[in-house]
Amino acid sequence: MTASSAFLSEKRAWVFPVLTLDVVRPFYGMMGLEPLDPALLQIALRDASLVTRKRLSNALITGGRSPTLEDFYDSLAAALGPSGIARFEWWLQKVMNADVRDNLGLSWWTHTLRTAHREREDWERLAFPKEISNQALERFRQAIDASDFKRTLAEVEARPLSDWDLHMYASNLFDFDEDIEGPGQRPLSFARFTADDYRRYSFWAWVLEALSPEQLDQLWQSGVQFVKDEELSSIKALPHPSTLDIGL
Numbered sequence: 001m002t003a004s005s006a007f008l009s010e011k012r013a014w015v016f017p018v019l020t021l022d023v024v025r026p027f028y029g030m031m032g033l034e035p036l037d038p039a040l041l042q043i044a045l046r047d048a049s050l051v052t053r054k055r056l057s058n059a060l061i062t063g064g065r066s067p068t069l070e071d072f073y074d075s076l077a078a079a080l081g082p083s084g085i086a087r088f089e090w091w092l093q094k095v096m097n098a099d100v101r102d103n104l105g106l107s108w109w110t111h112t113l114r115t116a117h118r119e120r121e122d123w124e125r126l127a128f129p130k131e132i133s134n135q136a137l138e139r140f141r142q143a144i145d146a147s148d149f150k151r152t153l154a155e156v157e158a159r160p161l162s163d164w165d166l167h168m169y170a171s172n173l174f175d176f177d178e179d180i181e182g183p184g185q186r187p188l189s190f191a192r193f194t195a196d197d198y199r200r201y202s203f204w205a206w207v208l209e210a211l212s213p214e215q216l217d218q219l220w221q222s223g224v225q226f227v228k229d230e231e232l233s234s235i236k237a238l239p240h241p242s243t244l245d246i247g248l
Contacts, residue, residue, distance in 0.1 A: 003118075009015050011097075012098050013069055014098075014172060014174075015092075015184050015190070016045060016049070016072065016076075017045075017049060017168050017172050018174070018185075018187045019041070019042070019161055020043050020045045020046045020164070020168060020169060021163075021164070021187055022048060022162040022164060023156050023161065023187060023188060024102055024188070024190075024191050025038055025042050026152050027042050027149070027152065027191040027194075027195055028041065028200075029148055029153070030148065030191075030195040030198065030209070031095070031096075031191060031194045031195050031198055032091055032095045032194070032195075032198035032201075032248075033088075033089075034101050035080055035087070036080070036084055036087055036088065040078070040079075040080070040084070041084075041088070043079075044076055044079035044080050044084075045076065046164070047075065048075035048076040048079065048099065049072070049075075051072075051075050052067045052072045055067040056072065061064060066215055076088075090246075091248065094161075094180075094201075094246040094247070095194065095197060095198055095201065095246065096190075096194050097190070097193040097194045097196070097197045098190060098194075102197075103197050104157055104199060105238075105239040105243050105244060106197055106200055106204070108200065108235040108236070108237075108238050108239070109200075109204075109223070109236075109238065109239075109241070109244065110144070110200055111127075111235060112223050112226060112232065112235065113126070113140050113239060114144065115226075115230055115232060116226060117129055117137060117140055117141065122226075123137055125222060125225075125226055126219060126222050126223060126226060127218040127219045127221070127222035128219060129210075129211065129215055130209055131230050136207065136210075137207040138176055139178065139203050140203055142199075142203075143199045143200045143203035144196075144199075144200070145200065146192070146195070146196060146198075146199075149192060149195050149196075151190075153188065153192075155195060156188075156244050157188075169187075172185070173222060174186065174187055176196065186218065194222060201244065201246055201248060204241065204244040204245070205246075206244070207219075208241065208242070208244070208245050209240060212240075213243075216240070216241045216242060217240075219241055220238070220239075220240045220241055223238050224238050
């Protein structure tokens with residue numbers, strides 16, 4: 001797979017330097033980047049960045065061809081190896097949240113379940129099988145619990161930025177003002193939104209394993225009806241739960 005793929009658009013290229021940051025590395029696991037070796041991934045991303053920058057400098061001096069996003073990705077693939085780059089591509093396509101439009105189906109289901117989970121009778125309007133309804137509720141509560149992320153974030157923010165991070169923030173114009181409305185070019189917001197989505201996809205991985213196709217159909221139908229009854233107008237079209245299977 002090459003950098004011409006949809007998940008490697010120039011518009012999203014800022015994600016790669018974000019992942020080189022020391023402030024982001026502690027969140028690799030929460031963001032779903034395991035089983036990739038965190039040290040190997042960070043080094044590979046940094047090395048690919050440095051190689052690309054060196055090629056750009058040479059091109060400016062010699063008038064030769066400037067490096068492309070494909071060149072960067074080729075360097076990264078060589079460092080990670082076939083299995084490593086395959087895992088990374090899966091994560092780029094299925095998990096990362098780099099834009100408010102990413103993972104919309106997941107967001108709509110999260111909004112639906114958030115609305116329902118506050119009251120027992122509302123939760124029971126969703127057609128989770130009775131024998132696992134309580135477990136589903138508890139697992140969903142865990143999926144929207146960001147306490148682990150917040151604890152790690154407090155530790156990260158208590159430390160000064162490394163020399164690498166200072167340079168990358170300045171050279172890439174990353175925003176220190178983290179935005180709770182979306183990741184933008186804000187490294188820690190990107191980490192937060194992606195970690196949130198990975199926890200929620202993990203919840204759905206359990207649901208998809210626990211329910212039969214017929215039960216999933218019933219859950220979807222009850223969710224669609226709930227959205228209608230509660231007038232959750234921000235949800236344009238609640239997708240079938242099967243679409244939330246990302247192969248965890």
